Amino acid sequence: MANTTRATPLPNEHVLVAGGAGYVGSHVAWLLCRLGFKVTVLDDLSTGHRHAVPHSATFVHCDARDTALVSRVFAESRPTAVMNFAALSLVGDSYRNPIGYIAHNLTITLNLAKAAAETGVSSFLLSSTASIFGNEASQPIAEEAPVRPGNPYGESKAMCEQVLRWLEATTGIRTAALRYFNASGALLSSNLGEAHDPETHLIPIVIQAALGLRDGVDIFGDDYPTADGTCIRDYVHVLDLADAHVKTLLALRTAGGLRYNIGSGRGYSVRQIVHAVERETGHRIPVRRRPRREGDPTTLIACNDRIRNELGWRPVNSGLATIIGSAWKWHVNHPSGFDTLR
Numbered sequence: 001m002a003n004t005t006r007a008t009p010l011p012n013e014h015v016l017v018a019g020g021a022g023y024v025g026s027h028v029a030w031l032l033c034r035l036g037f038k039v040t041v042l043d044d045l046s047t048g049h050r051h052a053v054p055h056s057a058t059f060v061h062c063d064a065r066d067t068a069l070v071s072r073v074f075a076e077s078r079p080t081a082v083m084n085f086a087a088l089s090l091v092g093d094s095y096r097n098p099i100g101y102i103a104h105n106l107t108i109t110l111n112l113a114k115a116a117a118e119t120g121v122s123s124f125l126l127s128s129t130a131s132i133f134g135n136e137a138s139q140p141i142a143e144e145a146p147v148r149p150g151n152p153y154g155e156s157k158a159m160c161e162q163v164l165r166w167l168e169a170t171t172g173i174r175t176a177a178l179r180y181f182n183a184s185g186a187l188l189s190s191n192l193g194e195a196h197d198p199e200t201h202l203i204p205i206v207i208q209a210a211l212g213l214r215d216g217v218d219i220f221g222d223d224y225p226t227a228d229g230t231c232i233r234d235y236v237h238v239l240d241l242a243d244a245h246v247k248t249l250l251a252l253r254t255a256g257g258l259r260y261n262i263g264s265g266r267g268y269s270v271r272q273i274v275h276a277v278e279r280e281t282g283h284r285i286p287v288r289r290r291p292r293r294e295g296d297p298t299t300l301i302a303c304n305d306r307i308r309n310e311l312g313w314r315p316v317n318s319g320l321a322t323i324i325g326s327a328w329k330w331h332v333n334h335p336s337g338f339d340t341l342r
Ligand SMILES: NC(=O)c1ccc[n+]([C@@H]2O[C@H](COP(=O)([O-])OP(=O)(O)OC[C@H]3O[C@@H](n4cnc5c(N)ncnc54)[C@H](O)[C@@H]3O)[C@@H](O)[C@H]2O)c1
Pocket: 018, 019, 020, 021, 022, 023, 024, 025, 042, 043, 044, 045, 046, 047, 048, 049, 062, 063, 064, 065, 084, 085, 086, 087, 088, 089, 108, 127, 128, 129, 130, 179, 180, 181, 182, 183, 184, 196
């Protein structure tokens, strides 16, 4: 597995990674530490794992909704850049508790933005999502596509992007939002991988079924207008995502207002993923047909031209075999996720 960024931190460059104990954030924190950046991880461990935080990062156990506490952490640690991964991100839950979801995600971003402005932070990078584009976007989705979130979770992220716009306009802090498609895969060399509870992402669910850790895979809708009737998604390896964050962080030294879609540019249907896992692992996976879920777009595929052209990013690890192979090995070696490492 390769990352393409060769970055040297500036003197005193210090990145505060909110949500850095989670799946994507821990991989980014790992890459930043490996490149020599000073890193502080701020996380309440609500869905993250202490074992996922790199040894060389400072860890602060903190609920980022606590305005005063966040300001104090910034005043004491004096970061120069912020990356915000901390959020609730289950689409189904966001329908059941839309206001709570929006309040949670927006409050975190507002608190981090406020503390960043108070302490002279120079750049702010947000984890955003393809969900801001909604169900009608034409494929592949470019950054210019209208922002029309199809669910409350996507709406919360669209609102966070608006916060960034005004943060930049009024303070000069340079901002970026990376709209991820489906993060996937694992970084075996560093004992990092995906461990959500409950798990809602397709690839780990299919792998857990292959391992006999669940009794099959639910397919939510097989009457979509696609070749096999199931939804199509774009899977991007988490190390490629990490690489995109570092490239964007470097770009933020001189440029602002950056908005990038981060996906491989290729789409696979649910059934194609099930068959690919069967092929890679040699296990047969039982599937059950279920009704469609609210808010599931038929297809989400990224147009990644902008970040390719502007930052030279490439999804070098995002072939399906690499994604599934690394995720498979992670789950085989960590059947209880990070608890396996205790
Ligand atoms: N995983 C994906 O495929 C994907 C796709 C699109 C966007 N995203 C976005 O990327 C980000 C990271 O996703 P992930 O899959 O790594 O999720 P995750 O749940 O693994 O990580 C989120 C982290 O934030 C922390 N957190 C949550 N609320 C917090 C709070 N109030 N205070 C402090 N820490 C808090 C959690 O403990 C966790 O460590 C999220 O913002 C998500 O919306 C993820």
